[in-house]
Amino acid sequence: MLGALGGMQPRQLAAQVLNFALVLSTAFMLWKGLSVIADSPSPIVVVLSGSMEPAFERGDLLFLWNRGLDTQIGEIVVYNVRGKDIPIVHRVVRRFGGGKTPLQLLTKGDNNAADDTELYAVGQSYLNRKEDVIGSVVGYVPMVGYVTILLSEYPWLKTAMLGLMGLTVVLQRE
């Protein structure tokens, strides 16, 4: 199969590699474009836990919007715990400050018994809206994110998928 690559002219090979690189970079740039529009580092997230049931279930895809920082009680926000890189989707139950002082939020999962104080970093008892929150949920698609849960739970799937994608793009010429 790879013999087909060996017989190619340098320019032809460069063009085939380019096709593959363009598929990857276009996907990445679309994502970044969405990031810029939503002003969020991660404008689409997948729900990883059942703590917001019945509103959201594991595998739901959420669209975030991070413009207009005056978050109200009842809004569902996604935040990153300081020092950890796992986004958490929970509802705002208290807000303090705002205006001249930085807006601070307390969140709680609908399906959890207690609020999130336990989840926050050590010594932190509320979220800083500007620094910790990466966006408010503005839309969702149920279930479709389940693939990414599978991908993160079985990391070899990622490698396999990427390799397969690369091979098909490089080897086909239609």
Added chain:
Amino acid sequence: MASESKISVYSVPDLKNTTDDALPNYLSSLKFKQSHYFTDVRLILGYAAVIIGGALFYFDWTLGWDKTKQWTLPAVIIYFLLNGAFTYWIYMVEKGAIFAGERDGVKIVISTSFDKYIPIYNVTVRHTTPQNQWKEIKVKAPFTRWFTSDGRFVAKPFQQFLASEIPVIGKADPGNVVEEIGRGTDKATETTASSTSMNVKINDLAGVLNHLQERGTGKTPGKGKKRG
């Protein structure tokens, strides 16, 4: 040339790609000086876009969103501009060009295409005239003319097709200009194998019969080589 490998004759893209690969070889052998201008511009546009994407990915990975934020919008805009130029170049300028070259001051650009599932090779030739104007010729032929039934490319009938139908190439290669491609010269009957039947015209039945008779009686003008 590509004649060594066998391909599936039922895959039209395979037929076209193999033929496309053979065409520059043939023209280069006729002292057409190949120019890679189209390909090079396409590669530069494409790789420039990929480099911007790659750089943004790298800095996003190492520095994080907050530090790269102000560069992200310009990078995204430039990326899609380059990507747009790349697409424009492919569809509006290159238009499937597989060969660009020059010989004795005559510039020539050849693009090829096929309609989905129809095994006919469409060749569009644009070339300059002595008055320095661009002239366009469109010719086509079934792939069966230069592929044997088991999927081998045969150079001779293909070269005859090009030389006979396209005057600029015919001028460069008078030896391959024939009236009836596929059975015009001795060599052709020897190599085209099963493809001859495609080129027979109804009003030429007498000629065909003669031709068959000659073969049957062993008066074959060729060297009597075993036919595939």
